[in-house]
Amino acid sequence: MYIEERCFTKFTVPTEQYDLPKRFTFPFYYQPHPLCVLAANQLQQHLKTQKQWQHNFGLSDDPKNIIGKMFGVLLVKNQQGELGFIAAFSGKLAGQNHIQGFVPPVFDLLASNSFFLNEKITINELNEQIDTLANTPQLASLQRDLQLLDTQQQQKIDELKVELIENRKKRKKQRQLLQSESDNKTADSGLQALAQQSVFDKWRLKELNEHSQQLAQKLQRKIEQFTTQINELKWQRKKLSAELQNKIFSHYQFLNQAQQSKSLLDIFAETAMKTPPAGAGECAAPKLLHYAFSHQLTPLAMAEFWWGASPKSEVKKHQQYYPACSGKCQPILKHMLAGMTLDENPLIVNYGEDKDLELVYQDTDILIVNKPTEFLSVPGKEISDSVYQRIKEQFPQATGALIVHRLDMSTSGLMVLALHPQANKYLQKQFIQREVHKKYVAIIEGIPQQDCGEIRLPLTGDFYDRPKQIVCFQAGKPAHTSWQVLERYPKKNQTRVLLTPHTGRTHQLRVHCAHKEGLNMPILGDDLYGVRGKRLHLHAQTLNMTHPVSKVAMSFTANAEF
Template identity: 65%
Template sequence: MGAIKTITVTPKLLNISPQLKAFENACFTDFTVSIENYALPERFTFPFYYEPHPLCMLAAEQLQGYLQSQKSWYHNFGLSDDPNLIIGKMFGVLLVRNIQGNIGYISAFSGKLAKKSHINGFVPPVFDLLAKDSFFLAEQVAINQLNEQIEIKENAPNLVVLTQQLEQVKADCEQQLATLREELIANRKARKAKRKALTNQEDNDSREDALKELAVQSVYDKWRLKDLTNETQSAIEKTQHQLAELTADIATLKGQRKTLSANLQNKIFSQYQFLNQALVPKSLLDIFAETALKTPPAGAGECAAPKLLHYAFEHQLTPLAMAEFWWGASPKSEIRQHKQYYPACMGKCHPILKHMLIGLEVEDNPLIQNCAEGKTLGIIHQDEDIVIVNKPTEFLSVPGKEISDSVYLRIKQQFPDATGPLIVHRLDMSTSGLMVLALNPKANKFLQKQFIHRDVHKEYVALISGLPEQEQGEINLPMRGDYFDRPRQIICHKDGKPAKTYWQVLKRYPDTNQATVLLTPHTGRTHQLRLHCAHADGLNMPIVGDDLYGVRTNRLHLHAQSLTIRHPKSNELMTFKVEAEF
């Protein structure tokens, strides 16, 4: 589910003017060059992992020419010198056949473009919130009126004064209690000293009288503390009650706003009705009711792919193939490469497209093909406690939902007497290199402690797309999963977990603008090395062959070449090393 490599398609677009004219006249766009030598797709694109069809690439090239040349609207993609409000955008092209039998394409953008939902030449949204006859505008007015009432009441002078007064009362009460507590502590110390002095007094009656007096003082001090506590609490509650009378209306208004907003959102979701080839509609509410999310996430239905297919079905256009590409600067959190092709997202689009693709003959899902078939799992070391393997690229560490073949399964078959969970750590499916497995529970526990305490030393070698200015450095970028596009990860300074990587240049290749680097992770987050290399605040140079954060090639050029652990039985420090094959 990653970026797809760009293939040069000929012939090139030679004249932009006819293309601009054709593009702006209608959603169905003719090719401006002959396509006689192109074979049509046999099946529709599997949208979640694909190589774009050459005709889709030609369509994308024409669309990109339009984006570069048009003057009808302005959107800051981050490709110019304008530093304000940069928003890159995902575009999609759908290769179609119209009812006359002509081959062309339609285009769409995700979300809004130039702050608009409608732009000539692009397919419209499935549901237009801002249409003149839309219920959204009228109901939004009611919600906005509540917002204004809430704001007025929250900024009312008497509310502000009472809020400040409550804080002052709380501070004064706390100060009074603190002062009294200090006095009582001093009294307690003095009584303790007097009791100690009375132990040597010979007159029992006088000593008993003195002890009783001290006990009375102790009780009195406790009463004073209790009385002041009640008094201060009463003062606070009095002010809180006055404040509550003013805020009750605000709470009521907020409750009304919450109800109106929830009802409006559900009404909007119900209006997003997506067609499939049989022209069977299904709303966002019904589509996501069948998922773990239950409720549609924000922005669902606004992506390019669903918009394109819905328009095609609605206008009797036969979908043949599809491709989506990113245009502009990458968002700060995730990674998108300008002009690169990307699959539809899993979180928002997968449930919708699952319905929309019914009836279409779609390409096989390559994500459920066992790429490890025919590959050998090399064993570097084995004894009665551990096994060190050299995992090939495109080989699962543990069984997946669709594919069971994995390092775990191969070792389980090869060592049938092994006990315990076997797996101690994992490598990404696309990453090759060294893994350690434990053959018994005791060894597993011993090794896991080393990984938890970061006592294991791991080194990776990667071929990156670029030449770093420095020779070495450190990357600190917190990470978390992309909730709506697994397995992608994003940089998140708010909710991400700390992630640190050390890097060092091993060799430079100026002719190809590439370099090999040694990567030493201090933490072990999912896709850490891949994201840290690709992100603009990291190396800003994706690993060659990275289908998620760069450009796919024959393989991901990332290899776990060195692993240092302590043996679970002898406690001996052991280092294993296997050079990368790329």
């Protein structure tokens, strides 16, 4: 049985030495507040020792049904002014919505008095009717008969076509003989007979085709008696499912600090998606805030961490902290955090403002620059300062797009720019044909056992958490990276590696290093796939290409400053 009053948890260690947060956490990019770390540590200790429920996080030797989970802690003060925290998990835990000590879902689909269960019964009944009709022996027999008929009739048609071709060849020879006949009357009579034979043959083929179609249509009408019923039931199911989904979305009501309530339907109606995605509202962050606002708890700070084995597609590491996702949570949290004073959004700070853009090479056609870390290649939504903007200002005579390729904002290193459209076109062609060769230097967290290797993991964008990329063998684009150990640092548990991308996918090197089927060792300082640090230790060190005008092979090097 769920016990709601147990959700507020007091700290088991002294907290007086820590200052309280001055502003609430900016949930999409943050370093956990020390008190949130204490709360997370206390929750993690509970996860290790509790015996009340069982869930396979993939931390044991059991390989079946492994499901890692996102957990969240919300630092709060209660009405008595006591400091504590509340905890939540995303989705279900141990197959349940309610677990003692965790906040409940915003809306419980599985509650005994929920409309969901009753309406789901109706949909399940339609599923059973559809399955019964689709798997009836009579329908299967009719479908087999139709398939057999199609095969047999096509064989007859093919045999007749062969016969008609032979007939046509014979008539051709006979026409040639008749045309050389001296008796015109005999020749005319013979040619007329051959023409009638030709018409008769065409009629035979047409008759056989029509007869085959009639036989097939007779069987198809019998099959349609079943498929019409099945399609009607499927339409009913689709209609009821859509109505039920909208009803569910309307029952997910989220409070904010001002006690204003908004449903998922209303929240996502204001977005480009319009319709809430599956699982929206079930993440830890909105569950925590909704519980706090509905129980007069004052939110102070928040943190979320992954607990368990890494998933197959995403890069998630055990006990590592992660921001709220942009696709499902951002629209909800925008409403829930309205009116609250948040930490500054680091994503709109220009960290490259005081950094110099080093010019490595220039002529009348191209430029080679050494981009600093945390500096944009092209203008962003909030920040215009970038390689493009500075080069445009520094070389006003340049024409065309300038930018030929990009580096991630966090990645430093060599970039080539074109000063006119002809150079841009030729350089782009080189990139497309993979004739430009780049090598990167990185420091990764861990020490590989091998000295070198290949990584082939297809990548695609994470639709619900951009700009992150995920590994997807169904829809991902091929991505290939070679790696080689340059130096190992055992005391730091770090390794300097040389990375050679053979394809140019977004975040390819970062994901290939971090993913469990790649090196399984994130690049040091990777704020998306590893642990945030002073900088991302990834640098484009060498660039080999052909000059777009002189066609001379060129090679550039800029050593990493880490």
